[in-house]
Amino acid sequence: MMNTERKIYFLTGIKHSGKSNVGRNAASLIAREMNAVFVDTDDLIVQALPAGYSCIRDFYRREGKDAFMDLEYRTLKQYLSSVKEDLTFIIATGGGACDNTRMVSLMKESGTVLYLCLKEETLLKRIQKKGIPPFLDENDIENSFHTLFISRDREYRHICDFVVPLEDLKSIEHNGQVLASFIVHI
Amino acid sequence: MPGNTFGTSLTITTFGESHGKALGVIIDGLESNFQIDLDDLAFQMSRRRPGGNRLGTKRNEKDEIEILSGMFEGKTTGTPLAILIRNTNQHSDDYSPIADFYRPGHADYTWDKKFGIRDWRGGGRSSGRETAARLAAGAIAMQILRKKGITITAYTTQIGPIKAKVKNLEDISKNLVSCCDNEQAEKMVQLIDETREKKDSIGGIIECVITNVPAGLGEPVFQKTEALLGQAILSLGAVKGIEFGEGFNCVNFTGSEHNDPITKDGFETNRAGGINGGITNGEPIIFRVPVKPTASISLPQRTIGIDGKEQTIVVEGRHDPCICVRIVPVIEAMSALTILSLWYDQNGR
Numbered sequence: 001m002m003n004t005e006r007k008i009y010f011l012t013g014i015k016h017s018g019k020s021n022v023g024r025n026a027a028s029l030i031a032r033e034m035n036a037v038f039v040d041t042d043d044l045i046v047q048a049l050p051a052g053y054s055c056i057r058d059f060y061r062r063e064g065k066d067a068f069m070d071l072e073y074r075t076l077k078q079y080l081s082s083v084k085e086d087l088t089f090i091i092a093t094g095g096g097a098c099d100n101t102r103m104v105s106l107m108k109e110s111g112t113v114l115y116l117c118l119k120e121e122t123l124l125k126r127i128q129k130k131g132i133p134p135f136l137d138e139n140d141i142e143n144s145f146h147t148l149f150i151s152r153d154r155e156y157r158h159i160c161d162f163v164v165p166l167e168d169l170k171s172i173e174h175n176g177q178v179l180a181s182f183i184v185h186i
Numbered sequence: 187m188p189g190n191t192f193g194t195s196l197t198i199t200t201f202g203e204s205h206g207k208a209l210g211v212i213i214d215g216l217e218s219n220f221q222i223d224l225d226d227l228a229f230q231m232s233r234r235r236p237g238g239n240r241l242g243t244k245r246n247e248k249d250e251i252e253i254l255s256g257m258f259e260g261k262t263t264g265t266p267l268a269i270l271i272r273n274t275n276q277h278s279d280d281y282s283p284i285a286d287f288y289r290p291g292h293a294d295y296t297w298d299k300k301f302g303i304r305d306w307r308g309g310g311r312s313s314g315r316e317t318a319a320r321l322a323a324g325a326i327a328m329q330i331l332r333k334k335g336i337t338i339t340a341y342t343t344q345i346g347p348i349k350a351k352v353k354n355l356e357d358i359s360k361n362l363v364s365c366c367d368n369e370q371a372e373k374m375v376q377l378i379d380e381t382r383e384k385k386d387s388i389g390g391i392i393e394c395v396i397t398n399v400p401a402g403l404g405e406p407v408f409q410k411t412e413a414l415l416g417q418a419i420l421s422l423g424a425v426k427g428i429e430f431g432e433g434f435n436c437v438n439f440t441g442s443e444h445n446d447p448i449t450k451d452g453f454e455t456n457r458a459g460g461i462n463g464g465i466t467n468g469e470p471i472i473f474r475v476p477v478k479p480t481a482s483i484s485l486p487q488r489t490i491g492i493d494g495k496e497q498t499i500v501v502e503g504r505h506d507p508c509i510c511v512r513i514v515p516v517i518e519a520m521s522a523l524t525i526l527s528l529w530y531d532q533n534g535r
């Protein structure tokens with residue numbers, strides 16, 4: 001099937017909600033039907049990092065949140081202005097995207113914002129398995145994550161165009177299918 | 187017994203489907219010589235009507251009622267009172283693809299399994315529209331109870347995560363969500379609007395208070411007041427539970443904290459919610475009801491077709507993002523039918 005217009009879907013959600021894995025999987029499924037491209041904003045930011053920073057975390061730690069959000073915004077803006085093709089773009093964003101108001105406006109005006117929504121317990125389990133990120137309190141992970149989850153979940157529900165509920169204990173392939181069929185039908 | 191009749195001394199039997207010719211109710215066991223207030227009846231019907239409130243569906247149903255029997259010169263005769271509500275607004279075309287698949291959250295799948303045939307138009311008899319008939323019956327019961335001094339008031343206390351912070355019964359009629367807290371109601375309205383834009387739906391909690399109920403209503407053991415109110419309320423689609431007084435929260439008390447002390451002037455507290463041992467104790471009856479998010483949404487959903495094949499569906503149409511607003515009068519109506527029936531059990535009609 002030929003694409004007749006450019007469609008951009010932004011995947012948002014709390015850390016470990018599957019924006020990259022599930023998003024990439026969904027894009028490959030959609031690509032069977034029409035031309036679809038998957039982009040991870042983290043990859044774009046890594047390429048755009050100024051010299052002297054080893055990784056995103058290094059930049060964030062040394063320059064602070066505002067500088068990071070500015071970089072995040074400018075990187076996405078530049079990418080969006082560079083795309084010209086009429087394709088379906090699936091763009092995974094960072095876990096803190098909801099705090100970046102300029103980026104939220106940019107996403108809203110350029111495409112459809114999807115919130116990949118998972119249960120708090122599921123995300124907590126994934127975080128415990130994959131390593132505690134610096135923004136959580138090591139000594140009280142459950143409570144600090146609970147506070148973060150409540151505020152982020154509310155924020156993402158608010159800023160998104162649609163909520164995509166993903167199943168907790170299903171594989172990346174399963175959730176990829178769910179997301180792909182959601183995107184195709186919305 | 188087939189499941190279309192409810193009540194003890196007073197019974198209602200409802201019939202009809204959402205997109206059939208008509209629906210209606212037969213009320214049997216009413217007292218005679220009661221002057222029915224037809225204006226009040228029409229007003230009560232308008233409260234449930236879709237399109238009666240900006241937040242509801244845009245579907246406009248008229249809900250005009252015809253009383254076919256049981257009334258003479260405006261008064262009840264004590265014989266079966268039959269009410270007919272003709273379906274005038276049947277856009278069953280809006281729903282035509284749903285004949286081929288089962289909508290998640292609806293009764294499509296289970297009713298098909300049970301009966302092997304279903305009137306898929308607008309959900310048939312599992313539709314919220316069936317409650318129009320109960321509302322008509324309940325509105326008459328409510329008028330009779332009012333004359334006996336009993337009042338029934340239901341209101342929204344929560345929509346999604348937003349809770350009422352105060353209980354001002356004067357506020358109920360002043361906002362679009364029948365909430366007892368005008369200030370929080372504004373946030374609830376905003377949330378419902380936002381949810382509609384996202385093509386999704388949301389649920390909530392309704393509380394109901396019945397005041398001036400005399401002590402002594404309720405028939406042990408299978409027709410205890412809680413059991414009968416439970417049946418009445420749980421028979422409504424989208425209702426997922428009921429709790430009386432402190433309800434599920436009772437586990438957070440010890441016995442010494444939870445017992446309502448009795449004095450010469452009555453009970454000091456009302457944690458029981460007006461009922462002990464299944465019999466009313468003279469305190470207000472209080473119960474709460476969780477209402478699920480509307481099953482009909484226009485987001486893509488996964489389901490199977492009647493051929494058993496998995497598919498993703500999108501049910502376009504005029505969906506109501508929150509049932510709470512329209513269910514409030516129906517909860518009052520079912521409560522009225524229950525309490526009047528128990529009143530007749532105890533006192534005769």
Ligand SMILES: Cc1cc2nc3c(=O)[nH]c(=O)nc-3n(C[C@H](O)[C@H](O)[C@H](O)COP(=O)(O)O)c2cc1C
Nearest residue numbers: 292293312313314422423424425481482506512513
């Ligand atoms: C007053 C009232 C209005 C309702 N309106 C709707 C509606 O607009 N859309 C919908 O999907 N369900 C509506 N329902 C709920 C359905 O009847 C019910 O959710 C569905 O049949 C299955 O849910 P259950 O498993 O809780 O019975 C309504 C229910 C009531 C009592």
